Amino acid sequence: MHKDDQMTPMQRMGAFMQGKEIDRLPTVPFVMSIAGKGAGMTHREKRSSAQNTAKSHIECYKRFGNDMLVMEYGLHSIGIALGSKTNAPENDVPAVIDFALKDISQVDSLDLSKIERKNDPWFQLNYEAVQIANEGTGNEVMIGVCIPGPFTAAASIHQAEHVLRALSRNRENAHKLLRFCADAIKIVCKDFISLGTPILFCDPIASGSILKQKEYKEFVQPYTKEIFEFIHENSSMVCYHICGDTSKIIEDMVDCGCDMLSLDNVVSLEMAKEKVGDRVCLLGNVAPVDAMLLGDDAVIDEAVKECFRAAYNNPKGYMCATGCDIPLDTPLENIDSHMKAARKYGKFPLNPELYN
Numbered sequence: 001m002h003k004d005d006q007m008t009p010m011q012r013m014g015a016f017m018q019g020k021e022i023d024r025l026p027t028v029p030f031v032m033s034i035a036g037k038g039a040g041m042t043h044r045e046k047r048s049s050a051q052n053t054a055k056s057h058i059e060c061y062k063r064f065g066n067d068m069l070v071m072e073y074g075l076h077s078i079g080i081a082l083g084s085k086t087n088a089p090e091n092d093v094p095a096v097i098d099f100a101l102k103d104i105s106q107v108d109s110l111d112l113s114k115i116e117r118k119n120d121p122w123f124q125l126n127y128e129a130v131q132i133a134n135e136g137t138g139n140e141v142m143i144g145v146c147i148p149g150p151f152t153a154a155a156s157i158h159q160a161e162h163v164l165r166a167l168s169r170n171r172e173n174a175h176k177l178l179r180f181c182a183d184a185i186k187i188v189c190k191d192f193i194s195l196g197t198p199i200l201f202c203d204p205i206a207s208g209s210i211l212k213q214k215e216y217k218e219f220v221q222p223y224t225k226e227i228f229e230f231i232h233e234n235s236s237m238v239c240y241h242i243c244g245d246t247s248k249i250i251e252d253m254v255d256c257g258c259d260m261l262s263l264d265n266v267v268s269l270e271m272a273k274e275k276v277g278d279r280v281c282l283l284g285n286v287a288p289v290d291a292m293l294l295g296d297d298a299v300i301d302e303a304v305k306e307c308f309r310a311a312y313n314n315p316k317g318y319m320c321a322t323g324c325d326i327p328l329d330t331p332l333e334n335i336d337s338h339m340k341a342a343r344k345y346g347k348f349p350l351n352p353e354l355y356n
Contacts, residue, residue, distance in 0.1 A: 001140060002065025004343055008140040009067040016317065025312075025346035026067040027320040028283060029292075029338045031060050032146060033072070033093050034326045038063060042091040043328060047072075050125045054132035061141055063332070064339050067319070069133060070200055071145045073126045073192070078148060078184050079156025081120040082110060092328060101158040104166050104173045107180065110157070115184040117191050130195050145192045149203025149242070150223040151211075153181040160205055167215055174219060182223040186230050193236040200239045201227070201258070207244035216249050221256060228257040239283065243324055247271060254280050265290075265323030269310035277314040284311070285323035286338060293327045297337045304341035309355035312345075320346060 001008045006023040007015070015022045031038070035053075036046030038060035046056045057069040076086060076096050086094035101107065117123045130143050137143075148156065154163050154177050166174040189199055206220045224240075231238045240258035242249075245266050254261060254276045263272055263284035272282055284307060286292065291303035304320060311318040320342045326335065345354055 002339075004340075005065055009065070010140050010142060013067060013142055016319075022348055024343055024348055025318065025320060025350075027339060027342035027346060028068045028070075029064070029066055029286070029322045029335055030070060030288075030325045031057070031064065031066060031335065032070050032325045033328050034330055034332075034335075035060050037328070038332060043093065044088065044090050047125075050128035050132060053125065053129035054136060057129075057133050057143075058136040060335075061137055064335055066141075066335075066339065068142045068144050068198075069137070071126050071129055071133070071143065071197075073123065073145050073147055073188060075146070075148045075152050075202060075204065076156040077120075077122055078115065078153040078181060078188075080122060081114050081184075082157055083114075084156055096156055099157060099159050101177075104158055104162060104170055104177060107173050107176045110180050112180065112183060112187070115187050123188065123191070127191060127195070130192065130197055134195070142198060143195075144198045144200045144239070146200045146202055147185060147188060147192075149201055149206055149220070150178050150181040150185060150227070151206040151220050152203045153185060154178055155205045157181070163205075164210070167219055178219055178223050182227055185227055189227070189231055189236075190234060193231065193234045196236075198237045198239065199231055200241065200262075202241045202243075204243035206242050208242070208246045208249050209244035213248050213252070217252055221252055225256040232257070241283075241324070250275055260319070262321060263323065267323075269307060273311055273314045277311075277316060279316060281317040281319065282311050282314050283319045283321040285321065288322050288324045288326055288330075292322060292334050292338065293330045295334065297333075297340075300334055300337040301341045301344075304338060305345055305355055308345040309352075312350055312352065312355065 012022050035056040036043050039056040046052050083100035084096050085098040087097050133143050237259040239260040241262035243264050260281045265285045265287040286303045291300050
């Protein structure tokens with residue numbers, strides 16, 4: 001437990017979800033890509049083994065006391081399991097450079113068994129990392145896992161531009177690809193859920209900045225809703241995040257059945273509170289770049305305060321979080337500042353006068 005806290009994250013989260021007394025509101029700066037930096041590792045070193053991945057998150061937790069650790073099964077992993085190729089940067093997140101599916105008309109050739117943990121070393125690595133991190137933190141903090149949504153998974157198998165083109169020109173095969181991705185995601189979720197791991201479901205390619213609302217409702221929402229039902233049937237919870245401006249689809253996202261809704265910093269927390277705050281817990285949305293990467297202690301304090309001002313009284317609860325993953329070049333001291341501000345403004349009993 002962090003020296004500035006009175007409860008462990010597991011105690012705090014449990015009490016928060018049951019509406020019981022807590023020391024402060026939970027806060028979840030998304031320490032994923034940057035986690036290796038907390039243990040003095042490059043991103044390549046961090047992702048090289050389950051031990052390194054777990055150690056990175058354990059060291060970050062010891063320093064920050066963040067309320068959830070998030071393992072990076074990641075956005076490209078479905079495609080990689082099927083044969084998509086990535087580059088291998090020393091200190092950056094790998095990007096897909098060659099796609100497993102060259103022609104969407106060949107979608108029926110995709111082999112679902114390749115997704116299974118026994119056949120995918122990366123899946124196994126992250127599965128083991130969750131186990132090691134649970135043991136290394138004494139099970140006092142929740143370990144989540146970042147899983148791709150169906151549209152983003154599709155874009156890891158088949159180039160995103162081609163997937164988008166297929167929505168109007170080859171709708172049948174577009175649905176086949178998304179059907180495959182939904183089935184693949186359920187395979188991945190089931191194994192992680194067996195470890196008691198909540199799902200952080202991230203679908204950036206389904207952004208309102210890319211898709212029209214009608215496209216989201218046809219090609220994303222049905223599969224996402226099905227996956228969320230599967231997650232709940234297997235006794236876990238899910239936090240839903242789509243990057244970019246999701247203002248026009250925010251109600252559609254909540255209709256999928258998520259337990260928590262994570263918002264990019266371009267989305268108004270006040271708008272979200274008004275539209276869906278009586279239905280779902282909100283997470284957000286300190287700016288990852290303008291505040292966390294480029295800001296200093298004062299800038300981050302103000303950004304955190306503004307988030308509390310907008311959402312502290314959300315009917316279904318609020319957790320302070322970054323609007324997305326924290327950039328790799330962010331100074332670790334800025335994450336310290338985020339946690340310090342969240343402890344100040346989220347301390348119970350809440351004092352709204354601090355937010356003025």
